[in-house]
Amino acid sequence: MSLNNFHEQVKAHALEKPKEEVCGFIILNPDNTILVEKVKNENPNKKLSFSISPKTFLEKKLNSKMLGIYHSHPEGNENPSLHDLNISQELGMPFFIYSILTDNFFLHFPYSFEPDNLLKRPYIKGFYECTCLLKDYFIKELNINITRYNYNYWLPECDKESNRILENVMHSNFIYKQKNELKKHDVIVFKIKKEGRKHVGVYQGDDYFIHQCGNGISQKTLLDKRWQKKIKGVYRHPQLV
Numbered sequence: 500m501s502l503n504n505f506h507e508q509v510k511a512h513a514l515e516k517p518k519e520e521v522c523g524f525i526i527l528n529p530d531n532t533i534l535v536e537k538v539k540n541e542n543p544n545k546k547l548s549f550s551i552s553p554k555t556f557l558e559k560k561l562n563s564k565m566l567g568i569y570h571s572h573p574e575g576n577e578n579p580s581l582h583d584l585n586i587s588q589e590l591g592m593p594f595f596i597y598s599i600l601t602d603n604f605f606l607h608f609p610y611s612f613e614p615d616n617l618l619k620r621p622y623i624k625g626f627y628e629c630t631c632l633l634k635d636y637f638i639k640e641l642n643i644n645i646t647r648y649n650y651n652y653w654l655p656e657c658d659k660e661s662n663r664i665l666e667n668v669m670h671s672n673f674i675y676k677q678k679n680e681l682k683k684h685d686v687i688v689f690k691i692k693k694e695g696r697k698h699v700g701v702y703q704g705d706d707y708f709i710h711q712c713g714n715g716i717s718q719k720t721l722l723d724k725r726w727q728k729k730i731k732g733v734y735r736h737p738q739l740v
């Protein structure tokens with residue numbers, strides 16, 4: 500099963516029952532493939548809400564690597580409802596929502612979410628990508644939460660739009676710095692291709708940076724001449740100036 504089409508399976512599940520909220524788990528298998536596991540919606544009012552039995556949830560969470568819980572919105576847009584936000588916070592689990600109405604996805608990370616190790620993550624769209632590593636790095640290493648500047652971690656297909664979001668996150672969170680001032684914990688924005696999607700990493704000092712590429716595991720990489728040439732901007736968090 501392909502790694503990065505799991506959202507299509509969530510969508511297909513939603514369309515099977517377009518008049519009610521469907522739900523399930525997004526599981527990372529030991530071989531780094533994704534399992535979309537349908538779960539029964541136990542809510543008596545399935546049209547407007549969903550519930551998963553606590554037993555089903557706990558059993559699954561204990562016995563597998565759960566990345567998130569998904570559900571559909573048949574009539575509303577993809578934004579999480581207040582109820583969604585509360586449950587996600589309570590469980591410490593990311594919520595992945597698909598709206599039939601708008602045909603869009605939303606990936607929400609609650610404040611209570613505890614990030615995984617930063618290194619050796621496989622690439623998983625939404626959950627493990629360069630922008631997630633950036634968010635998780637600041638939580639784990641510096642205890643700074645930058646999620647409130649970007650609520651939806653499901654990046655748009657369009658590179659231009661995705662770049663605009665990244666730019667917003669940079670400008671509302673960080674201070675622009677000159678390349679030659681680079682110091683530990685600085686965020687580096689790379690331009691890989693002329694019109695393509697931008698890439699982010701975090702500088703670790705001693706010419707190394709940490710990042711998650713779209714075609715490999717998250718890792719520490721030497722900021723050699725080849726990477727230096729791709730640097731588009733360097734940013735520092737105001738608390739680290």
Ligand SMILES: [Zn+2]
Pocket residue numbers: 570571572579580583596
């Ligand atoms: Zn909802």
